[in-house]
Amino acid sequence: MAEPLRIALAGLGTVGAGVIRLIETNAALIAARAGRPIEIAAVSARSRSRERGVDLSRFAWVDDMSALATRDDIDVVVELVGGEDGPALALARAAIAGGKGVVTANKAMIAHHGLELAEAAETAGVALRFEAAVAGGIPVIKGLREGTAANAIERVYGILNGTSNYILSTMEATGADFAQTLAEAQRLGYAEADPTFDIEGVDAAHKLAILASIAFGTRLDFAGVDCEGIARVRAADIAQADRLGYVIRLVGLADCEESDTGEARLLQRVKPCLVPRGHPLAHVTGPTNAVVAEGNFSGRLLFQGAGAGGGPTASAVVADLIDIARGEAGAPFSVPVADLVPIGRAEGGERTARTYLRFTVADRPGVLAEMTAAMRDAGVSIESMIQEGRPEEGGEVLVAMVAHEGPERCIRHALSLLADSPSFTDRPLAMQILA
Amino acid sequence: MAEPLRIALAGLGTVGAGVIRLIETNAALIAARAGRPIEIAAVSARSRSRERGVDLSRFAWVDDMSALATRDDIDVVVELVGGEDGPALALARAAIAGGKGVVTANKAMIAHHGLELAEAAETAGVALRFEAAVAGGIPVIKGLREGTAANAIERVYGILNGTSNYILSTMEATGADFAQTLAEAQRLGYAEADPTFDIEGVDAAHKLAILASIAFGTRLDFAGVDCEGIARVRAADIAQADRLGYVIRLVGLADCEESDTGEARLLQRVKPCLVPRGHPLAHVTGPTNAVVAEGNFSGRLLFQGAGAGGGPTASAVVADLIDIARGEAGAPFSVPVADLVPIGRAEGGERTARTYLRFTVADRPGVLAEMTAAMRDAGVSIESMIQEGRPEEGGEVLVAMVAHEGPERCIRHALSLLADSPSFTDRPLAMQILA
Numbered sequence: 001m002a003e004p005l006r007i008a009l010a011g012l013g014t015v016g017a018g019v020i021r022l023i024e025t026n027a028a029l030i031a032a033r034a035g036r037p038i039e040i041a042a043v044s045a046r047s048r049s050r051e052r053g054v055d056l057s058r059f060a061w062v063d064d065m066s067a068l069a070t071r072d073d074i075d076v077v078v079e080l081v082g083g084e085d086g087p088a089l090a091l092a093r094a095a096i097a098g099g100k101g102v103v104t105a106n107k108a109m110i111a112h113h114g115l116e117l118a119e120a121a122e123t124a125g126v127a128l129r130f131e132a133a134v135a136g137g138i139p140v141i142k143g144l145r146e147g148t149a150a151n152a153i154e155r156v157y158g159i160l161n162g163t164s165n166y167i168l169s170t171m172e173a174t175g176a177d178f179a180q181t182l183a184e185a186q187r188l189g190y191a192e193a194d195p196t197f198d199i200e201g202v203d204a205a206h207k208l209a210i211l212a213s214i215a216f217g218t219r220l221d222f223a224g225v226d227c228e229g230i231a232r233v234r235a236a237d238i239a240q241a242d243r244l245g246y247v248i249r250l251v252g253l254a255d256c257e258e259s260d261t262g263e264a265r266l267l268q269r270v271k272p273c274l275v276p277r278g279h280p281l282a283h284v285t286g287p288t289n290a291v292v293a294e295g296n297f298s299g300r301l302l303f304q305g306a307g308a309g310g311g312p313t314a315s316a317v318v319a320d321l322i323d324i325a326r327g328e329a330g331a332p333f334s335v336p337v338a339d340l341v342p343i344g345r346a347e348g349g350e351r352t353a354r355t356y357l358r359f360t361v362a363d364r365p366g367v368l369a370e371m372t373a374a375m376r377d378a379g380v381s382i383e384s385m386i387q388e389g390r391p392e393e394g395g396e397v398l399v400a401m402v403a404h405e406g407p408e409r410c411i412r413h414a415l416s417l418l419a420d421s422p423s424f425t426d427r428p429l430a431m432q433i434l435a
Numbered sequence: 436m437a438e439p440l441r442i443a444l445a446g447l448g449t450v451g452a453g454v455i456r457l458i459e460t461n462a463a464l465i466a467a468r469a470g471r472p473i474e475i476a477a478v479s480a481r482s483r484s485r486e487r488g489v490d491l492s493r494f495a496w497v498d499d500m501s502a503l504a505t506r507d508d509i510d511v512v513v514e515l516v517g518g519e520d521g522p523a524l525a526l527a528r529a530a531i532a533g534g535k536g537v538v539t540a541n542k543a544m545i546a547h548h549g550l551e552l553a554e555a556a557e558t559a560g561v562a563l564r565f566e567a568a569v570a571g572g573i574p575v576i577k578g579l580r581e582g583t584a585a586n587a588i589e590r591v592y593g594i595l596n597g598t599s600n601y602i603l604s605t606m607e608a609t610g611a612d613f614a615q616t617l618a619e620a621q622r623l624g625y626a627e628a629d630p631t632f633d634i635e636g637v638d639a640a641h642k643l644a645i646l647a648s649i650a651f652g653t654r655l656d657f658a659g660v661d662c663e664g665i666a667r668v669r670a671a672d673i674a675q676a677d678r679l680g681y682v683i684r685l686v687g688l689a690d691c692e693e694s695d696t697g698e699a700r701l702l703q704r705v706k707p708c709l710v711p712r713g714h715p716l717a718h719v720t721g722p723t724n725a726v727v728a729e730g731n732f733s734g735r736l737l738f739q740g741a742g743a744g745g746g747p748t749a750s751a752v753v754a755d756l757i758d759i760a761r762g763e764a765g766a767p768f769s770v771p772v773a774d775l776v777p778i779g780r781a782e783g784g785e786r787t788a789r790t791y792l793r794f795t796v797a798d799r800p801g802v803l804a805e806m807t808a809a810m811r812d813a814g815v816s817i818e819s820m821i822q823e824g825r826p827e828e829g830g831e832v833l834v835a836m837v838a839h840e841g842p843e844r845c846i847r848h849a850l851s852l853l854a855d856s857p858s859f860t861d862r863p864l865a866m867q868i869l870a
Contacts, residue, residue, distance in 0.1 A: 022732045026587055032652065032770045033584045137733040139582025146581075146763075147574025149468045150753030152461055217467065280739065283718050290737075297457045298572040298750035302725075302739040304715065315733035318585030328581075328763040335467045 002036040005325040007103075008068040009059075010091055011080030012045035012052055015105055015132070018310030019078065019317050020054045030318065034325035038318070041073045069094035076101035076127070076324055078317060084108040096120045096128070101329070103320045105132035105313055111206035111222040114213070115340070118332035127329035129320035134207040135160060135289040137312025138305040139319060144214045144293060145334040151295025153215040157253035157434075160207040160270070162287030162307040163198035164230050164250040166190045168238070168272075169285035172247060177235040190287055200229035201270040204252045212254035212268050214334050215293065218343040225252075226269040226348065232429050233272050237358055240386060240400040244356075246274035247282045251434060256343060257351075265346035274356050274433040280304075281434070349409035354383070354433040356402055357411070359418075360426045363397045367423045371399065378414035380406060396425040402433070437471040440760040442538075443503040444494075445526055446515030447480035447487055450540055450567070453745030454513065454752050455489045465753065469760035473753070476508045504529035511536035511562070511759060513752060519543040531555045531563065536764070538755045540567035540748055546641035546657040549648070550775070553767040562764035564755035569642040570595060570724040572747025573740040574754060579649045579728060580769040586730025588650040592688035592869075595642040595705070597722030597742035598633035599665050599685040601625045603673070603707075604720035607682060612670050625722055635664035636705040639687045647689035647703050649769050650728065653778040660687075661704040661783065667864050668707050672793055675821060675835040679791075681709035682717045686869060691778060692786075700781035709791050709868040715739075716869070784844030789818070789868040791837055792846070794853075795861045798832045802858045806834065813849035815841060831860040837868070 009016050023030065023038055031037040042060040044067075062068055065087060068077050077095040079102060081088040088109050092102050096117065104110065110117070110130045121128035131141045135158070144156070159165050163185065171181050182199065185191035197203045205225040213220040230250050241248050251273040259265045275282045280302050284290045289307030294300050306312035323329055333340060361367045368387070375382055381404040388398045403411060411430055418428065444451050458465065458473055466472040477495040479502075497503055500522060503512050512530035514537060516523040523544050530537050531552065539545065545552070545565045556563035566576045570593070579591070594600050602616050602625075609616070617634065620626035632638045640660040648655040665685050676683050686708040694700045710717045715737050719725045724742030729735050741747035758764055768775060796802045803822070810817055816839040823833045838846060846865055853863065 018732070022585055025731070026585060029587060029652065030585060032774055033580075137730075138736060139578055142577065142582050143574055145468075146758060147577050147754060148750065149757045150457055150461060150465060150750050152464060217464065280715075280718060283715060295572075295750060296460070297453070297746040297753075299741045299744075299747050301573060302737065304737040304739070306734045309734075311732040312734050315583065315585050315730060318732075319582060322584045323581060326763075326765060328761075328765065330761060330763065339467055 004037040004039040005034070005075050005321060006039050006041040006073055007076045007078055007321060008042040008044070008071065008074045009040060009078045009080060010044050010065050010068055011082065012043060013080065014310040015313045015317070016045065016080045017052045017054050018314030022314045022318050030322060034322040036325050038321050038325060042068060042071060044068055065091055066094055069098040069100065074100060076103055076321060079104040079106060082106055084112050089113055092117055093120065096124050096126055099124060099126060101127035101324050103129045103317055103324070105130070105317060107133040107203065107206040107210065111209045111220065114210065114220050114332070115337050119337040121332060122336055127324045128332040129323065129329060130210070130332070131320050132313045132316035134210050135291055136305070136307040136309060137315045138289060138291065138303050138307070139316065140211070140291045140303045141214065143301070143303050144211060145330070148293050148295045148298055148301065149334070151298050154294045154296060155253065155255040156211050156215040156291065156293045157251055158291035159249055159281055159284050159289050160204040160252045161198050161201070161250060162289055163191045163195060164204070165284060166287045167199070168230060168233065168248055168250065171235055172238050175235055178231060178233060199231055201227040201250060204250060204270045208252035208254055208268055208270055211291065212266065213340065215254065216256045216266060216343065217335055217340055218266055219340045221266070221268070221345070224266065224268055224345045228271045230272050236388070236398050237429065240358070241274050241356065243386065244384070244402060245277050246433065247277060248272055248431065249275045249281055249284070251275070251281070257346060264343045266343040267346035267348055267351070272431050274431055276434065279434065349407060349412065351408050352405050353408065353435065354402060354405050355411050356400065356431045356433060358429045359399045359424060360396045361399060361423050362425055363395055368399070370421060370423055371418065374414045374417040378417060379410045380414045439472040439474040440469065440510050440756065441474050441476040441508055442511045442513055442756060443477040443479070443506065443509045444475060444513045444515060445479050445500050445503055446517065447478060448515065449745040450748045450752070451480065451515045452487045452489050453749030457749040457753050465757060469757040471760050473756050473760060477503060477506060479503055500526055501529055504533040504535065509535060511538055511756060514539040514541060517541055519547050524548055527552055528555065531559050531561055534559060534561060536562035536759050538564045538752055540565070540752060542568040542638065542641040542645065546644045546655065549645065549655050549767070550772050554772040556767060557771055562759045563767040564758065564764060565645070565767070566755045567748045567751035569645050570726055571740070571742040571744060572750045573724060573726065573738050573742070574751065575646070575726045575738045576649065578736070578738050579646060580765070583728050583730045583733055583736065584769070586733050589729045589731060590688065590690040591646050591650040591726065591728045592686055593726035594684055594716055594719050594724055595639040595687045596633050596636070596685060597724055598626045598630060599639070600719060601722045602634070603665060603668065603683055603685065606670055607673050610670055613666060613668060634666055636662040636685060639685060639705045643687035643689055643703055643705055646726065647701065648775065650689065651691045651701060651778065652770055652775055653701055654775045656701070656703070656780070659701065659703055659780045663706045665707050671823070671833050672864065675793070676709050676791065678821065679819070679837060680712050681868065682712060683707055683866065684710045684716055684719070686710070686716070692781065699778050701778040702781035702783055702786070707866050709866055711869065714869060784847065785842050787840050787842050788870065789837060789840050790846050791835065791866045791868060793864045794834045794859060795831045796834060796858050797860055798830055803834070805856060805858055806853065809849045809852040813852060814845045815849045
């Protein structure tokens with residue numbers, strides 16, 4: 001059998017320990033499939049003494065993580081430190097400069113610095129892979145880079161954040177509200193102590209930007225993701241959506257359309273949406289992730305699985321290592337960075353959708369007339385409306401509407417007409433209905 | 436840019452025409468992603484004059500298909516002729532012997548002769564790929580070969596035949612019978628004039644055997660697939676299953692367990708099953724296919740999409756060509772054929788499952804006592820039983836039971852005890868409940 005692929009692990013949290021366990025448990029089949037063994041040569045983490053449930057004694061311990069980049073007993077550095085820059089980015093840069101391949105699960109780093117790293121890796125002739133950075137154990141980067149490689153991708157979208165999906169699907173199952181469900185998710189370990197990145201959609205936006213770059217062959221543009229989290233979704237919204245035949249999901253969606261002037265425009269957004277109950281994403285519950293790619297020949301493809309966790313993420317990390325061991329690494333973003341096209345940002349206002357609108361109003365005469373007048377003046381046509389008979393706590397009444405398919409700018413205009421009205425007890429919430 | 440990959444198409448039916456359209460429509464992006472253009476150099480089919488909606492004038496027309504194997508302007512032969520052997524197999528063998536790669540959508544040929552062809556391809560140092568042979572446009576061979584390569588696969592199962600799934604999900608939606616739904620499916624083009632291979636499970640068995648070989652690293656054993664079709668599923672079964680919280684799907688499933696003596700044993704079966712409504716496969720309707728792979732680290736992964744059709748199948752064919760153009764073809768069955776392990780067949784009788792049983796009985800006293808006595812004597816414990824009050828047409832009464840989790844051999848024994856009874860108007864039907 002050929003020479004082993006020798007790797008170093010930087011970072012020994014849940015995923016790092018998972019990688020060690022996986023490589024030990026499945027060593028024989030990995031060697032068979034990769035055509036050569038994959039061996040851990042060295043490890044590095046902040047604390048050497050922390051209990052991780054894995055035996056580190058057979059690996060060289062390296063205190064100074066950056067030294068991994070220059071060791072000559074290592075072919076690939078596996079970066080599992082995390083963080084957008086700092087030590088993770090320094091290590092990735094140094095490893096590539098040192099002629100080593102890099103495999104990472106670090107979505108923030110790839111979303112911010114992926115192109116720079118990919119370009120460096122291409123120049124150095126080393127591999128850079130990040131399957132584990134998007135949707136945990138689901139081989140969706142491979143699915144897009146290779147599985148759908150024959151297709152022009154029309155849309156790529158999905159449920160990219162397990163914490164948000166856990167919260168929304170739990171709210172759906174229990175009827176509890178957001179704050180209570182978040183607290184419970186934190187207690188159970190589905191949400192972090194500081195859940196901002198998850199519930200504000202930033203984590204999903206990292207992943208979406210990576211997927212969009214590969215799907216559309218465009219330069220990664222994380223800053224171009226229009227992002228809104230789930231914190232304003234109420235139990236009442238979920239109940240109304242249910243009555244109308246929908247569930248609410250945090251959906252990351254990217255598509256590429258032509259502008260009026262014929263130029264390509266990339267839309268990237270992460271927002272809570274209403275998903276029809278018959279759509280595959282409606283059945284994705286708990287911390288599961290799912291990605292849909294719509295190709296011009298393949299049609300709609302769905303990839304679904306565990307979006308996080310030590311085992312699934314390790315599975316993706318080691319799949320990358322097996323590709324590298326097989327000599328099948330290819331360009332990190334499917335085509336060389338130099339061939340990625342900069343695509344301008346879509347403004348979004350001309351996009352049409354059916355839209356769910358929720359207002360919470362002080363229960364007094366004339367409010368409905370005020371709302372419907374604003375809709376009329378903005379050119380928004382109302383398909384259905386539900387007013388909850390029983391005032392909610394605090395004397396407010398909830399009014400939910402579905403607007404007929406129409407341009408987003410009209411919805412925005414209607415909301416702006418109502419922005420200064422004293423009739424509302426909370427800012428209205430608009431959510432598009434996924435088509 | 437590098438030299439083009441020059442291909443020949445043998446067979447110009449729906450898929451062949453789809454491949455031509457795809458390669459023309461997406462030429463620029465294919466060249467970018469493959470690193471070189473993919474060019475059709477020659478085509479061959481039975482009839483030159485048939486109208487296919489594509490322009491063949493730019494390709495060399497070859498009357499004698501077998502001549503494609505020796506042309507020196509061709510790198511890869513795309514075999515889309517179909518059929519387990521005959522011209523397709525002759526062409527594949529000759530092409531490999533002629534030093535050409537082979538890409539095929541031919542599940543019957545791969546199920547029967549895949550190992551021989553793969554071994555020849557490995558010896559000749561050429562590629563053999565067959566993504567399109569399993570689940571149409573879904574990149575599930577890639578998913579198993581590469582996406583889950585780090586995992587020991589515990590089970591692989593799914594909905595592998597679009598015709599059967601169309602029929603079952605249509606029966607579910609309409610309440611119509613099998614025969615009527617099949618006729619309608621034939622009229623709409625979802626079922627062939629001779630639907631035997633689809634409704635008897637043979638087509639699904641071809642695909643399952645291919646998946647099992649890759650998933651478990653075992654020598655492909657199509658003859659070892661235990662196969663039963665959907666023709667005996669009645670509208671009443673679907674209605675009973677619905678009451679109990681299930682849908683009925685034709686599921687192909689393979690797993691690998693240890694026998695009493697510690698040897699690995701491969702179970703491969705295609706059978707109609709009851710699928711719990713919360714399971715992702717329960718939401719797969721129409722001609723869609725879906726495959727679940729359960730890895731020991733990845734957990735459950737689902738791949739879903741169009742299982743047939745010119746566009747999706749062409750998408751899979753060209754994905755294989757792009758891999759070959761990139762120089763990333765690898766071993767056809769993930770590991771070299773010489774390293775595939777022969778695994779004995781599981782007998783299945785000791786496997787436990789909850790089981791749905793349906794009897795149609797002449798409506799007369801004592802029949803229930805006869806049935807329940809047989810269950811008792813065979814050691815089958817009944818969890819629930821429904822007897823339809825209203826005798827069906829022909830004076831028969833339908834009795835459906837769910838047996839508690841228990842070994843299959845007990846179910847078989849119970850049915851054998853009742854085999855000679857004159858009380859039944861039709862052979863009982865037993866379907867396992869997917870866990």
